[in-house]
Amino acid sequence: MHLTNFHDCKNELNEAQLRATPARIALMQLLEKSDKPLDVQTMIDFLDKKDIKTDPATVFRIVNMFTEKGLVKPIQLNEGKFRYELSTKAAHHHLVCERCGNIEDISNCNIAALENDIEKKKHFKVTSHSLEFFGVCESCQR
Amino acid sequence: MHLTNFHDCKNELNEAQLRATPARIALMQLLEKSDKPLDVQTMIDFLDKKDIKTDPATVFRIVNMFTEKGLVKPIQLNEGKFRYELSTKAAHHHLVCERCGNIEDISNCNIAALENDIEKKKHFKVTSHSLEFFGVCESCQR
DNA sequence: TGACAAATGCAACTATATTGCATATACTAT
């Protein structure tokens, strides 16, 4: 499902029992378009550019609410802050360039076997995993 | 190599071109003993208990210096803060209990194949990866 | 359209982390 238009985002929010406010709708659209997890500052800048008046406290509350309702997943990439990505996006991982800081999503992970192993051997109920690769991206190698 | 004694830790520090101060030696020992990555507050509490006078700024500087010299690796487990573990420890991953917050190290990971794949397909030079499993630990399931 | 629960804006506050600078200390050479 694509949420890049206004009404899809409103529906998505209503289904999560959240009121469809301008800031929330715009942030859902932004997250849907984005090919990488976004931090709060990026969201604030985006709302400013769209002339949607807002406040950092509100944006922090929005991402927390989105997380609580399962709309997004928080993630930390050793930057000292959280990033958020839509949880509807297919399972994927991240390539984090240690030089330029760029983040790229990659998919087709197959660690289900590893998860099974852990559940059996460790009696730990795995609900999710987070896999990041750190290194140097193609353009930074030149 | 075991660094649980004073002189081993001193050597380890000197080899990294760092002066062996009481706080640094004690923290190396603590990290060596620990079976999970530690946050700065835990380090401060430890130094307090050992009557090693210190200051948060100093401990933050120590872990940054340790990171810079490659003695430790920083890691974030979606807690909003950094943890640190000795980089000499064998490659391993973490089981993070979402209920009690407990963290367990696990080893025997085999994602080298996945890394190779990424290097070939994405032309991304992988230097390290971080793999965490989130879920519910054995005792919290009861 | 009006009532009401939910969301926002603002300000104050907390936690985590960094920085400048004067003082103290570990290391080196003697």
Next chain:
DNA sequence: ATAGTATATGCAATATAGTTGCATTTGTCA
């Protein structure tokens, strides 16, 4: 053993990320 020097520390101020209380505004639904 000691003095000299670069390094590390302590303290205070500051920065950044995130939270909370409360009065006001707004989205939703009857």
